Amino acid sequence: MKIRAYEPRDKEALRNICSKTAPSFDTDKKRDALFAAYLDYYIDSEGEYCFVAVNEADIPIGYVISAPDYDRYNARFFSKELPYSGKLFRSDPRIWLSLKATAIFVRKLKKRYPAHLHIDILPEGQRMGIGTALVDRLREKLRSEGVPGVFLICGAKNEKGVNFYRKYGFKEIKKLPGSIIFATET
Numbered sequence: 001m002k003i004r005a006y007e008p009r010d011k012e013a014l015r016n017i018c019s020k021t022a023p024s025f026d027t028d029k030k031r032d033a034l035f036a037a038y039l040d041y042y043i044d045s046e047g048e049y050c051f052v053a054v055n056e057a058d059i060p061i062g063y064v065i066s067a068p069d070y071d072r073y074n075a076r077f078f079s080k081e082l083p084y085s086g087k088l089f090r091s092d093p094r095i096w097l098s099l100k101a102t103a104i105f106v107r108k109l110k111k112r113y114p115a116h117l118h119i120d121i122l123p124e125g126q127r128m129g130i131g132t133a134l135v136d137r138l139r140e141k142l143r144s145e146g147v148p149g150v151f152l153i154c155g156a157k158n159e160k161g162v163n164f165y166r167k168y169g170f171k172e173i174k175k176l177p178g179s180i181i182f183a184t185e186t
């Protein structure tokens, strides 16, 4: 297993990982929302802050994707120039609204933790240290650019996710209805 920077040729493999690790998004419309909310913006617009774990054939089996500055992400994601917000609104207004509302919860923490991330590993690659290696690599990149911290929001019932962030050393910053905000210094 090797960790390397994301490259545009990885996009389909990342879509595959994203949908396989979110099986409840099981129709084309739901997958459109999934990609618009949690994948495409990051790899198209913040690719420098995205890393992949690849197998011997150089095919991604896991990724960490991120945006280093929440305010910039929020302004660009919801701008008219980029397609993501419009696509998301058409395919799933509830997720659109929840992303919009996230800005309120993040208001207090974004100074200390301006970056945020999403991470997914194919089931066959899980529990082998890949998630830990990907977060290490991302933190190194953020640290080298003076970004002091990174947060994420995890479903409270996502046992793997919650255990992973706790074991890694993320702090539980805030409990929201049904989810938890975790954060760590870089």
Ligand SMILES: CC(C)(COP(=O)(O)OP(=O)(O)OC[C@H]1O[C@@H](n2cnc3c(N)ncnc32)[C@H](O)[C@@H]1OP(=O)(O)O)[C@@H](O)C(=O)NCCC(=O)NCCS
Pocket (backbone or CB within 6 Å): 021, 119, 120, 121, 122, 125, 126, 127, 128, 129, 130, 131, 132, 133, 152, 153, 154, 155, 158, 159, 160, 161, 163, 164, 165, 167, 168
């Ligand atoms: C959460 C996830 C990214 C963790 O990545 P990973 O490569 O499997 O994690 P690691 O192998 O680095 O595990 C580190 C620690 O996390 C915890 N952990 C990871 N998988 C776990 C599981 N299935 N059950 C319980 N704890 C788990 C353990 O404490 C583990 O340390 P240990 O193996 O020494 O006990 C991965 O399981 C995943 O992609 N899950 C599906 C998608 C998802 O939930 N993404 C996060 C959304 S917020």
